[in-house]
Amino acid sequence: MTIKHSGRRDLAIINRSFWPVYPVIGEALLRLAEDLAGGKKVSVIMQDHADIHTSLRKGKRGANVEFFSGKAWSTSASGLFVRALDAVYFMLWVVFALLRSRPKTVYVSTDPPVLVPFVVAVYCALFRAKFIYHLQDIHPEAANVVIKVHPLLFTVLQRIDCFSMRRADVVITITEEMAEEIRKRSGTRSPINIEGNPAVSFDEVSQPPNKKKGLTFCGNAGRLQRIPLLIDSITQYLDAGGKLEFAFAGGGIYSSALAELAEKYDEVDFWGQITPAEAAQLNCNYEWALLPIEDEVTRYAFPSKSSSYVFARTAVLAVCGDDTSVAEWVSSQNLGVVCSPDVASLVGTFIRIESGELCSADFDGDREGLKAKLSFDHFVARLKSSIPVGEIG
Structure with a gap:
């Protein structure tokens, strides 16, 4: 009232x-x-x-x-x-x-x-x-x-x-x-x-005993998130026989392009706008989460979805330059890996994840300490x- x-x-x-x-x-x-x-x-x-x-x-x-x-x-x-x-x-x-x-x-x-x-x-x-x-x-x-x-x-x-x-x-x-x-x-x-x-509340979210071998992205598919680069890289990777799954959720100017990608490949799902609880659960369901960001903007902003990835216990694949606050955060907290923002590097990283060379379990970091600070x-x-x-x- x-x-x-x-x-x-x-x-x-x-x-x-x-x-x-x-x-x-x-x-x-x-x-x-x-x-x-x-x-x-x-x-x-x-x-x-x-x-x-x-x-x-x-x-x-x-x-x-x-x-x-x-x-x-x-x-x-x-x-x-x-x-x-x-x-x-x-x-x-x-x-x-x-x-x-x-x-x-x-x-x-x-x-x-x-x-x-x-x-x-x-x-x-x-x-x-x-x-x-x-x-x-x-x-x-x-x-x-x-x-x-x-x-x-x-x-x-x-x-x-x-x-x-x-x-x-x-x-x-x-x-x-x-x-x-x-x-x-x-x-x-x-x-x-x-x-x-x-981070969004994870009170109604359950951690699956076995996460899917793939990557998720929940958030705004906007101008700063390198969505065209992701689409080109996923297309090249899947056309070459890649087996990882990709799940996207959210709105933004590139949402229609992501929907088209999902129509083209069985390995890609696009959920559109979903509730915060649904997004949190989707993040939890996968071993890896995508964190793409334009380098220059990291001087002036920080991606909000990063907090939810900590609670979801997913390994983070940051797509940005090494000399950014996002790269420093992912590396210093041992939350995942940083990939150069180009198609060849991103496809190579997908291949390393699929082969097991990059294992999500190796990037757990101090999740409990971070969760306390992000509550x-x-x-x-x-x-x-x-x-x-x-x-x-």
């Missing part, structure tokens, strides 16, 4: 994507809001994909939390122009909600990037509110990897975001490499906290520690 607070709110949590449609970060932020709402006036500002108020009533969630939910006009599969327009709309919605609620502390993430954090920074400066800036990725650089932004627009967006970084009381990001990029680019003197994203409870506790709870209310 949600409520409408009166007077100035203690905390506003802003994230366009929210529970239940986005069950990882959305769930974590809902838990944070519920936890703090016991003694504080907490508001959530988000975009509504699936009637949030009905979902809250059915799930008996969101007690004492106020929701400002604007209509969502785009998804991850929408074109860049439509998503940009939606980001502008959400920015205007955030301005309205902030002026309506006048929170003393504001937490905002980069969903969507640049514009919304900027209006939050301006609001916090004008109303002397605390500003917590959570950079899940760094823009416009991350976007520029996907599609080249006009140099003038790139400079303007970068300067806007640097302003937001410098105004933040606390900055949160995912990796030390991203933190260094933030410091170098913005010159911020704000404290930067490093915190990895949590929802840990993530929510870390967010709480970054928000000046004692100073609000």
Whole structure:
């Protein structure tokens, strides 16, 4: 049951994507809001994909939390122009909600990037509110990897975001490499906290006694995930008589190409959009998981599916350069192997897996230690520690 607070709110949590449609970060932020709402006036500002108020009533969630939910006009599969327009709309919605609620502390993430954090920074400066800036990725650089932004627009967006970084009381990001990029680019003197994203819940997932000899990929089949390279490599490998199985699930601009690949080969399955629990189970069913990423973007983002692969106890095949944060994470934690992003190397790695030269059991790493750090409870506790709870209310 949600409520409408009166007077100035203690905390506003802003994230366009929210529970239940986005069950990882959305769930974590809902838990944070519920936890703090016991003694504080907490508001959530988000975009509504699936009637949030009905979902809250059915799930008996969101007690004492106020929701400002604007209509969502785009998804991850929408074109860049439509998503940009939606980001502008959400920015205007955030301005309205902030002026309506006048929170003393504001937490905002980069969903969507640049514009919304900027209006939050301006609001916090004008109303002397605390500003917590959570950079899940760094823009416009991350976007520029996907599609080249006009140099003038790139400079303007970068300067806007640097302003937001410098105004933040606390900055949160995912990796030390991203933190260094933030410091170098913005010159911020704000404290930067490093915190990895949590994994989807594995409470309803069972580990099969014998995993399938093959590879899975669950996540966004988008512009940064090297999907065309995967398709070309799998095609060449299977045409040469390869026996490994491949399972893909998720949406994105390359989902139709993956569906066509599955139609062509019996060894390939494409499940489309599935629930988080189904994706978690699919990951658990296979010995290996694919973690492809464009090298440049690892300076500005980190693939969220990596957390789920830890819980699924699959070996990780990272498809990226050796000098990336993703490669360092996979190698240092002994979670799998790193493959150069070219067809010959990837096909060769598939052959080594099929022959048993690369055995998934050799890459178990410290899964229990990593799972503790990637749990929802840990993530929510870390967010709480970054928000000046004692100073609000």
